[in-house]
Amino acid sequence: MGGIEIRGLCKSYEVEGRKLPVLTGIDLRIPEKRITVVLGRSGCGKTTLLRLTGGLEQADAGEIRFAGSHRTAFVFQEPRLMPWLDVRKNILFGLRGRERRESGERVEEILRVVGLERFEKAYPSQLSGGMMQRVALARALAYRPSFIMMDEPFAALDHFTREQMQKELLRVQQAENCSILFVTHSIDEALLLGHKIVIIEKGRVKKEYGIGEAGEERNLLEDRFIGLKRDIIRHLEEESGSAVSIDEQEGTRDRLGGFL
Numbered sequence: 039m040g041g042i043e044i045r046g047l048c049k050s051y052e053v054e055g056r057k058l059p060v061l062t063g064i065d066l067r068i069p070e071k072r073i074t075v076v077l078g079r080s081g082c083g084k085t086t087l088l089r090l091t092g093g094l095e096q097a098d099a100g101e102i103r104f105a106g107s108h109r110t111a112f113v114f115q116e117p118r119l120m121p122w123l124d125v126r127k128n129i130l131f132g133l134r135g136r137e138r139r140e141s142g143e144r145v146e147e148i149l150r151v152v153g154l155e156r157f158e159k160a161y162p163s164q165l166s167g168g169m170m171q172r173v174a175l176a177r178a179l180a181y182r183p184s185f186i187m188m189d190e191p192f193a194a195l196d197h198f199t200r201e202q203m204q205k206e207l208l209r210v211q212q213a214e215n216c217s218i219l220f221v222t223h224s225i226d227e228a229l230l231l232g233h234k235i236v237i238i239e240k241g242r243v244k245k246e247y248g249i250g251e252a253g254e255e256r257n258l259l260e261d262r263f264i265g266l267k268r269d270i271i272r273h274l275e276e277e278s279g280s281a282v283s284i285d286e287q288e289g290t291r292d293r294l295g296g297f298l
């Protein structure tokens with residue numbers, strides 16, 4: 039089966055001469071062609087997990103196994119565009135030779151996918167925050183990734199732009215059939231986007247939910263999602279030491295019937 043298999047992943051940082059354990063044994067399967075959302079409190083290690091999985095940093099222990107060959111692209115909280123390059127050049131930034139030529143032929147198509155046709159020649163300073171973030175997504179897509187790692191990509195956007203971007207991401211994921219690992223603080227965002235939601239606490243996976251199949255429209259006011267939200271809040275609020283029992287986790291899996 040495709041996707042990413044993570045086993046016993048550990049990572050500590052050295053802070054002022056002392057070892058700070060951040061990830062203390064992450065076991066996780068990230069399915070392919072789905073959106074996996076990582077939720078957790080500030081400082082719990084979400085970004086660290088994303089960076090390790092995407093190969094930006096080395097783990098201290100454990101393994102990250104990709105099924106087959108893979109290409110990973112990143113989208114961060116801020117778009118990180120080059121202000122002196124227009125949209126087209128930003129999208130192709132970092133690509134060379136044949137890859138650049140091939141993606142160059144796809145730029146119009148990619149711009150359509152992210153809803154930015156007609157802006158190929160614009161500069162970042164002429165774009166809104168939401169549009170810049172779409173360029174960052176387009177740049178990730180131009181790389182033809184099998185996996186996109188997204189670290190709170192919509193956190194800086196206003197409510198309505200964020201909603202629009204969430205819808206667009208769902209559309210893009212469907213159109214491109216890519217796999218996405220998505221970090222957020224927002225429970226609603228997780229419920230809207232995630233096929234799988236993973237709660238991280240104290241450097242470990244505390245809880246996993248399988249939510250549903252790709253492509254379904256979700257109404258968060260449905261009882262099912264309200265119940266899920268309540269459950270997620272309870273897990274995020276719980277003090278450490280009161281870890282959920284396996285039985286309880288299995289119960290949730292049965293009830294939701296999603297894939298994990």
Ligand SMILES: Nc1ncnc2c1ncn2[C@@H]1O[C@H](COP(=O)(O)OP(=O)(O)OP(=O)(O)O)[C@@H](O)[C@H]1O
Pocket residue numbers: 051052053058060078079080081082083084085086087223
């Ligand atoms: N390069 C680093 N050097 C030292 N400590 C680090 C480094 N990167 C992260 N940390 C520490 O690791 C812990 C987890 O950081 P991380 O950025 O993964 O958290 P996060 O869950 O993404 O938080 P947030 O939701 O606020 O973005 C924090 O205590 C942070 O201070």
Ligand SMILES: [Mg+2]
Pocket residue numbers: 084085086189
């Ligand atoms: Mg972070």
